[in-house]
Amino acid sequence: DGGITQSPKYLFRKEGQNVTLSCEQNLNHDAMYWYRQDPGQGLRLIYYSQIVNDFQKGDIAEGYSVSREKKESFPLTVTSAQKNPTAFYLCASKPGQASYEQYFGPGTRLTVT
Amino acid sequence: AQSVTQLGSHVSVSEGALVLLRCNYSSSVPPYLFWYVQYPNQGLQLLLKYTSAATLVKGINGFEAEFKKSETSFHLTKPSAHMSDAAEYFCAVFRSGGYQKVTFGTGTKLQVIP
Numbered sequence: 049d050g051g052i053t054q055s056p057k058y059l060f061r062k063e064g065q066n067v068t069l070s071c072e073q074n075l076n077h078d079a080m081y082w083y084r085q086d087p088g089q090g091l092r093l094i095y096y097s098q099i100v101n102d103f104q105k106g107d108i109a110e111g112y113s114v115s116r117e118k119k120e121s122f123p124l125t126v127t128s129a130q131k132n133p134t135a136f137y138l139c140a141s142k143p144g145q146a147s148y149e150q151y152f153g154p155g156t157r158l159t160v161t
Numbered sequence: 162a163q164s165v166t167q168l169g170s171h172v173s174v175s176e177g178a179l180v181l182l183r184c185n186y187s188s189s190v191p192p193y194l195f196w197y198v199q200y201p202n203q204g205l206q207l208l209l210k211y212t213s214a215a216t217l218v219k220g221i222n223g224f225e226a227e228f229k230k231s232e233t234s235f236h237l238t239k240p241s242a243h244m245s246d247a248a249e250y251f252c253a254v255f256r257s258g259g260y261q262k263v264t265f266g267t268g269t270k271l272q273v274i275p
Contacts (some may be wrong), residue, residue: 052218081262088170090251090267091205106262138204148193148212148255152204154253 050075052153054139059158061133069156071122071139079142080122081150084108084135091138097122099144126158131161163188165235165252167266175274180224180239181268184252193234193255195263196226208250211235222246234265247273248271 052073061067073080079098081116083091093106111130118120122141126133136157140150168183169261186192193212211221216228222245226237237250254268 088267091265093262135239145184149210
């Protein structure tokens with residue numbers, strides 16, 4: 049089955065630790081995105097990548113980092129510099145520039161205490 | 162800048178009643194608009210999309226939306242609510258300008274009362 053996988057589903061970390069969230073897609077999509085979701089705020093864009101080895105900051109990139117070394121993978125690292133990292137994180141992908149529809153993964157809920 | 166506003170963070174309807182979820186957009190150019198549905202602790206699933214073809218767009222699960230340029234609206238409707246429709250719904254607009262980004266509304270949680 050083609051789709052987007054995010055692992056793990058739930059992640060717990062201590063404050064001050066960096067943590068990396070996985071996102072893998074086998075849809076052969078060019079573009080990939082990371083969103084953060086908080087209650088009542090909708091989805092906010094953290095980073096996006098339109099092609100391999102290139103990525104751009106979104107609206108709330110501070111305290112996060114990404115890499116795009118392979119087309120199918122777009123991992124997100126939540127660093128200790130992120131002030132409020134506890135949230136639901138969603139990864140999405142899109143075929144290319146001619147397409148407007150995004151496909152979403154199941155999400156990872158990160159809790160930092 | 163392109164944005165969307167969803168009126169009502171929570172909407173309750175009785176099972177079998179009409180569902181109406183409101184979305185207004187702000188765009189200086191013809192927009193591409195979407196409705197997504199999210200069930201608890203899951204990702205988003207596309208319900209329907211408007212890409213400047215027909216103004217009445219039909220989606221999955223019996224939902225439809227009508228693009229009204231004069232009202233800058235893209236409201237989501239379903240004639241008869243089902244218990245399985247209880248979820249959070251997001252309106253979204255595609256931001257043009259080469260950035261290939263989507264702006265999401267803040268979401269509307271739909272409660273269906275038996």
